[in-house]
Amino acid sequence: MISVTKPFLPPIEEYQEYIQGIWQRNWLTNNGPLVNQLELELKDYLGLKHLLYLSNGTIALQIAFKALGLSGEVITTPFSYVATVSSLVWEGLKPVFVDVDPDSLNIDPKKIEAAITPNTSAILATHVYGNPCEVDKIQKIANKHGLKVVYDAAHCFGTTYKGKSIFGYGDISTTSFHATKIFHTIEGGAVITQDAELLRKMALMRNFGHTGPTTFEDVGINGKNSEFHAAMGLVNLRHIEAILKSRKEQWLLYRELFRDLDAQTLDLLDPEGYNYSYFPLILPNEQILEKCVDILQVNYIIPRRYFYPSLNQLPYLNTQTTPISEDYSRRVLCLPLFHDLSAETQQMIARFLLRVQNN
Secondary structure: OEOOOOOOOOOHHHHHHHHHHHHHHOOOOOOOHHHHHHHHHHHHHHOOOOEEEEOOHHHHHHHHHHHHOOOOEEEEOOOOOHHHHHHHHHOOOEEEEOOEOOOOOOEOHHHOHHHOOOOEEEEEEEOHHHOOOOHHHHHHHHHHHOOEEEEEOOOOOOOEEOOEEHHHOOOEEEEEOOOOOOOOOOOOEEEEOOOHHHHHHHHHHOEOOEEEOOEEOOOOOEOOOOHHHHHHHHHHHHOHHHHHHHHHHHHHHHHHHOOOOOOEOOOOOOHHHOOOOOOEEEOOOHHHHHHHHHHHHHOOEOOEOOOOOOHHHOOOOOOOOOHHHHHHHOOEEEOOOOOOOOHHHHHHHHHHHHHHHHO
């Protein structure tokens, strides 16, 4: 079975070294030394001033919304994972969908201003497949209208824009370190900001608002992560350059293999800074996509319709029309891409999909 992704697991001996230390200290969670070490090493690797390690990427979004004091309406994208929108609804915020650019599949800045109302408090944009949004244009709109900007950068570990980590943009960026991501801590996530006071506020929020053993400054939540998860992150960080290198090689090979396929690929905002986290194909129609899925699954290859459905069509939301997102969500197929995927397997996948086209 060849899945759309496979978590990277480091040599078990490297992980066991950290586990032995956890056993000796008997400090399992509550912001232990490995959590602090991981935060320091991530900031150093990514070139960031502030980063808080959290239990997952969804908690990261929820803490970001609370820390910024968002209310009312939040302009967002319909083309993302469900957590982007469900976290807004969970926090009592109303998502207002703006359609996507058909080349990048990111939120289209040209359509944002028309959606702004007196009730709008923020823009929440996803860097789809790790490909940066047009951050300069989005920030200009936000500044003009006094809005906060939050980026769902779940796919973006290693992505840079203009030589700077994409995590450094917006009021807050959030990310995921889930097992399926390029860099993972089994489960995990982070919030990133340039604002030291905002960081302090989020640090309190991730630990119930504690300022001391019996004192609390504000409402909080349990957003902490464990020493075991941090240990996996510390080991995986040793291997991240090799992981990124193999992803790039695989992505470029797919692009070459599919040069004669009737399909669209992403328009990258900054090709030199891309992390090659996913390889989506935008097929001519849903019928062809379904044929591609069928021929791959018959041969024990599991692609993913990512993202489907368009989030504006979720049953618990009021219907808002976003025709580009709705159309493209029915035609996007993400192919297997992971650290040890072989060129031979990629060539086999390409032969199957080209066979669909030729038939």
